[in-house]
Amino acid sequence: MDAGAAQPAQPFRIQTAAGASRFAWAAACCILLVLALLPAFAARNLIQDLIFPFYMLALAQCWNLLAGYAGLISVGQQAFVGLGGYLLFALTLPGGINPLLAIPIAGVVSAIFALPTALIVFRLRGAYFAIGSWVVAEVYRLVFAQFKALGGGTGTSLPPSVTSTMPGIEWVKSLLNVRTPAARDIISYWVALALMAVTLALVYLVLRSRRGLALGAIRDQEAAAASLGVDIYRVKLAVYVATGALTGMIGALIYLQKARISPDAAFSVLDWTAYVIFIVVIGGIGTMEGPAVGTVIFYLLQRNLADFGAWYLILLGTLGILVMLFAPRGLWGFIADRYDLTFFPTRRRLVVHARDPTTPG
């Protein structure tokens, strides 16, 4: 007899947190701590390997926010990965700016590019937006191929003088007793981990905020959301620019780690959009947990089957189609439905009797 008795006029309340989610927060913090300390005792191979799933998860969560919530099904996010990568090269090579500072600058500049891009591609709706965003990514690719100072069509490399002058390298070297290349990997690893954690936290906080409620409404029924006073255009624009900035920063990190860039690789629709879509769809679109599940599956497939080349990609395409047809809410959606489980809830539930929190809302 608590909430119901105290407020008899309002025998219901709205709740987002579930029992499992408090445990999940603690678990997420523990995992983060372990991952942050990992370079102290793990081999260099593992550190190098983990950077890849970290940035793929960050990219996937950005795309999930775009497509799963804001209804902006973009096939052109490689525009911002490539833009971020090229900005890193432009800032560090002729600019002489230190690479760790170049990453946030790349984020800001990506946001500045995302705004006019959005104003053009937002004129296309739904499925047309998808192809329109792809055209924009092609324009970015062709334009960057024209910059001779950045290697033109064949691309260019970051000299060791740039990658080895990252701040903190000396500190990591003396602290963990490793050589310069290993220290470089460890710093990239930490930056990737930080970017992933920040992306996940940002997306989660946005989804639980007032804005997030508007996003969920747009996802479920755009016309109804508009009739309830959601300014759809502004919400979508904000999401597009924010994910553009995040994707740009992730792109800068990716090419800091790769240390070699070319227009075809940096603006690759396969690497930066198809894989990302696969991760989100397999895991479960429109959920916080889905992209994480998808990243684990993708990482395992990539590690074990990538050598099969074309057959591997045929398998990925087939898996994606099958999941879309028979389990459109992905693996996590299937588990969540079956066991009524949510670790990172963003859904508001209406609890009619406070004593019985399982009543569906």
Added chain:
Amino acid sequence: MTDWLNALAQGVLLGGLYALFAAGLSLIFGVMRLVNLAHGDLIVLAAFVILFLAGKLGLDPFVAAMVSLPILFMVGYALQHVLLNRTLGRDLLPPLLVTFGLSIIIQNGLLEIFSADSQRLRSGSIETASFALGGGVAVGVVPVLTLLSAIAVIVVLNFVFYRTALGRAFRATSDDLEIAQLMGIDHRRIFATAMGLAFVVIAIAALYLGLRANFDPSIGPARLLYAFEAVIIGGLGSFWGTLAGGIILGLAQTVGAQFDPEWQILSGHLAFLLLLVFKPRGLFPRALD
């Protein structure tokens, strides 16, 4: 001056090829509001089918394309009936993602079967034949045939859409699916027939793609973008608009290439984006999205 006249003539003819790419996309969209991300790869697939038939049976590409038409019609019909019909509904995501997956499967399947080598359809002397238009401008026979075929395809599509019972069913399902079903139209068969018809257009586009230039399994997505740009420039739902859109795109590319050959593709994309800014519904819109 002659260079510029030449660029304009080549641009119009190139536009014929883009209109052929776009006509199939326009047809599919017009009937079932499906945006097919595998469209470009299907064109490349059809080009390989023609190449295979021409090689195996020792046929001229034109004859091989004729042989491929009924085969590709049935492939399209089956693809729609078995796979794509399941994806249509209120949600945008399934058709987009399934056709995107299909695009990756087709590209890599072709890569596995035919390797990454560049291929070309060989048809003897017609490939290099050309005639003078005067003013120092000469045009190739194949490009002219491409443009004429594009016009013919659009005339036929307009006839089918507005003069036949099948076209009436196409327009009815497009306008209001539920009412069309109440009138006894089996929309799944109508959609499958439309996809079969689109595959016939795709086969014609593939024939000229292979005759005009080299192709390999990776060039599909770029063809999709050209087709899409032509459809949007022309305005949704108008076949003649699609032809105009193709020609504008072709002109933008050849005029851009006149300044610098590296700018050819880029200037086509930029023309499309500019048009989107000033005329977001295209030049001759007919349908409301």
